[in-house]
Each structure stands twice: as C-alpha cells, then as structure tokens.
Amino acid sequence: MDGKDYSIMSILPPYNNLHAQLIDRQSGKQVTSGVTLSYESLRDPSGSINTSSAGKTNFWQYVKALYGGAPAPNRGLNLSNPAVSNPTPSTQPAAMSYNQVQSWYEAEGLPILPYDDTLTSNGYNKNYYPMVKVVAKSSTGTVLASTQTVLPVSDEMTCISCHASNSNKDAAKPPLRGWANYSADPEKDWKKNVLRLHDYKHANDPVYQAALLKLQPVAAAGLAQ
Known part of the structure; x- marks a missing residue:
C-alpha cells in the first residue's frame, strides 16, 4: 500500500485478503455449512497489536476520488464483491463469508496498515506482520477451532x-x-x-x-x- 498519504496519487490502496478452511478432524472433510468463521486483532509476542486504520492515513478522505467507492472509515474496498465492505481487524470479531467457487471462507479487501496502535514521537510503530485470530463456531456459538496468522502489509513500495x-x-x-x-x-x-x-x-x-x-x-x- 502507499503509506499514509493519498492526497496526490495512489499506487495501491490498503487491501489485504484473509482465507480460511475448516476441516473436520474425524472425517477429514471440509466443513462448509452450519458454522461461522470470524477474525479479530491479536497482540503478537512482542506486544504489538493493530486494531484500527482510520486516523493513521488519509485514505478515506480521498478514496472516492481515487477508486470510485466510498467505504466508511476502517472499511475496505472489495474487488470481488463491491457490496461487501469488510472492516479492519479489531478487538471486535468480524464475520467471514463462504465462497462456494473457491471453497473457502474469506474476508477480502481488509484495509490493514503496517502501523500498529503504539504512537511514538516518530509516528505509529511499524509492524509489517500484524497478527489476527480466526475463530470457528458452531451454530450454537460453541468454539470449534481457532488459529493465529498474520496479514503481511508494507509501505516499502515507493519511488x-x-x-x-x-x-x-x-x-x-x-x-x-x-x-x-x-x-x-x-x-x-x-x-x-x-x-x-x-x-x-x-x-x-x-x-x-x-x-x-x-x-x-x-x-x-x-x-x-
């Protein structure tokens, strides 16, 4: 992504994808219904956590002029389905949707930034691998499985x-x-x-x-x- 400023031009918007599959350990088959999957921010071993993107960039001020869409702050663009605007990972779990064509659960267009929530004298602390947790629950809300992963993101692409x-x-x-x-x-x-x-x-x-x-x-x- 472009970094903090979008007022002049943009090469890439904040945009990351999260995909997950749930496997039944007994049958070895993929679970595609009767469950819900969600994602949320998670503090990594160093203590870094990234729960918000709004306020760390002026992307949402210029997104409509640049890309034609108008997602709310902390909501992203979605090339696969513009009607769905997924939120930045936060402490509040956000739902993933099932993609029948790809056979996976997904959250596309996550507007994650390489700046965590720690504000220093030089700006927000950089973390190119913000951590998230994915949780699978049954229809009754029982946790079936969870895992941790990172959403690689960088502002190093520059001219x-x-x-x-x-x-x-x-x-x-x-x-x-x-x-x-x-x-x-x-x-x-x-x-x-x-x-x-x-x-x-x-x-x-x-x-x-x-x-x-x-x-x-x-x-x-x-x-x-």
Whole structure:
C-alpha cells in the first residue's frame, strides 16, 4: 500500500485478503455449512497489536476520488464483491463469508496498515506482520477451532529512490518545471515529481486535460506511460 498519504496519487490502496478452511478432524472433510468463521486483532509476542486504520492515513478522505467507492472509515474496498465492505481487524470479531467457487471462507479487501496502535514521537510503530485470530463456531456459538496468522502489509513500495527531489538517479531526469522540493513531506515530494514528469509528457493529451479539470488525486494504475 502507499503509506499514509493519498492526497496526490495512489499506487495501491490498503487491501489485504484473509482465507480460511475448516476441516473436520474425524472425517477429514471440509466443513462448509452450519458454522461461522470470524477474525479479530491479536497482540503478537512482542506486544504489538493493530486494531484500527482510520486516523493513521488519509485514505478515506480521498478514496472516492481515487477508486470510485466510498467505504466508511476502517472499511475496505472489495474487488470481488463491491457490496461487501469488510472492516479492519479489531478487538471486535468480524464475520467471514463462504465462497462456494473457491471453497473457502474469506474476508477480502481488509484495509490493514503496517502501523500498529503504539504512537511514538516518530509516528505509529511499524509492524509489517500484524497478527489476527480466526475463530470457528458452531451454530450454537460453541468454539470449534481457532488459529493465529498474520496479514503481511508494507509501505516499502515507493519511488523515492529515483523520484525524490534532487535525486542523482539517471532513471528520473528532473522535470522541466524543476523538482518539487517539498521538504515538508518526502512521500508527497516524490509523488509530485512523478506527476510533473507525467504532466509534461501528456500536456496535449485530451484525456489528461479532462482529468486535470477534476482537480483530484490520481490512481497511478491509470496513468499513461
């Protein structure tokens, strides 16, 4: 995912998938009905826990302009079924649904971030492997099984090495308008430089001109090369 800022452009939204299968130990067969599966945040052995994404990023402020959907804070996009908006794992168990085509229980589009709930002087503590617990219950609420897993997530995908202002990398020549030199936020700085290069190359493109009039951030997947 892109990190904390979505006000300029986005490469990837916060988006993680959780899949699970329940096996009857006696028959060895998969259990596909008469049970419910849920997921929730879990504190890992180091003490790190991640129970919320809202407030750690401005994603929900710009999600509609970027991706067309409008999930509530701490709710994610869902490419498989836009009608279902799954929540960030929290201390409150959230239901998983059964996918008959894939033969698994799933929670897709979880808007998990690599920042746990511990706020330090440098921002939220990073944890690229937030832990969750999956619980299976019978129709009467009896716990049948549970397991622990992690939802790998990272903000390390960045173009800062080549596109940071005053970069010496040959791969990214300075935009003709000059570097953005936005020292207040390095993340915004390289994104501004990427868009400056793009805008110069496509200044006369009608599609670009129409997009420019919208005055909104851009989903990078739709940028012309």
